[in-house]
Amino acid sequence: MADTFQRARNEEQRAVRRRAILDTAAAMLGEMPVSQVSLNELSRRVGLAKSNVLRYFESREAVLLELLATASQELLDHLDTALPQAVDADAPVSERTDRVAATMADALAARPVLCDLISAQAAVLERNVSTQVAAEYKRAGIAQAFALAHLARVHVPELGERDSVRFAAGALLTATAAWPHAHPSAAVLAVYESEPELAVLRIDFATALRESLEVLLSGLLARASR
Template identity: 70%
Template sequence: MAHTFQRARSEEQRAQRRRAILDTAASMLTEMPVSQVSLNELSRRVGLAKSNVLRYFESREAVLLDLLDVAWREWTEYLEGALASDIDARAPLRERGDQVAAVLAASLADRPVLCDLTSSQAAVLERNVSPDVAAEFKRTAIANVGKLAALVRAHVPELSEQDAPRFAAYCVLTAGAIWTHTQPSAAMLAAYEADPSLAAMRIDFAPSLREVLEVGLSGLLARASG
């Protein structure tokens, strides 16, 4: 439902406008992929002229980068409890590592909006923003990767302080890449249906991500021990 706003005259009102824009964009992402979210439709739904939306966010991409940061922080907050409940601290190292990979993959699979935003980050979302917005996003991204690294290392302390951020970064990059390949177009779906032999090219997100994370974590641990 579109909102109707009077002109914002205070910091509190401006914050409310920004929140309404972000909430509306988040709602749109539950209905459509990132590629279909337009500034025109966002403006219409939020009840502001496009020029007024641009008073609060310099571009569509700036809105979506803000949402990406929110989604990553919500995910890491969830992980704190999920890892604590699903990881057996008494299990052997390899088993604990596989448990961590399973929690990460399953929880990302449950967050398609986060995965879609992540897959669009470098190629789309970072392309139409100012240096100031880009720098601020990267600062928050570094903090989010650091939080993820700390959560993983709490359950796999054998992972070094240097390798934990590497693994966290692998997780982010791999999730975005695999997500892109698990969202086939209508033409690809029709091709798979017409020729079942092509089905081997289809990728399931959660199992694929879990396998890559298992191998990546095992590799880092093996290199360190070697």
């Protein structure tokens, strides 16, 4: 396909191209899961030949990793406002931990694109990128994980620094595992419809995540008290 864009001549124009690619990929994720986002379709929608998309991002996965980093930061910005509104600093620790868990679970459940990207991160998105892209993403991811740990510790200082990091890591791992189980394939959904007894272990994402985070926080606090 011939480009609808003229070739970028300076950094400002390159930034415009990159932004167009990212915005188009983000729009596609609003319509389809990560697994269905292809470089061919992305190129078609953005109006660039696939080879020219690859001038700005080395792979489909590099595009999606950048979107994941952006979506993760947006979640942190939201929690920075939502947690103080939800958690009473003078409440007992058990109540504060439950409110932290509920607020985080609700925030993630309200961001299906982020959850889909998180669930694909290790198994898919990190498999077709260069060492440089992987290092850049990991630096951003580590900074964001520590920021999440800090937000939790502000409202549950009983955790301590080490356990707040454990909580943040555990929360992300739990979300990664729970999302695909809460959103089964069409074939599995058809089975649940025809044989309801087989849906006994089907989970609701927000509920399962909230309950898991409550248990994780309670367990960390119990160990700390020993």
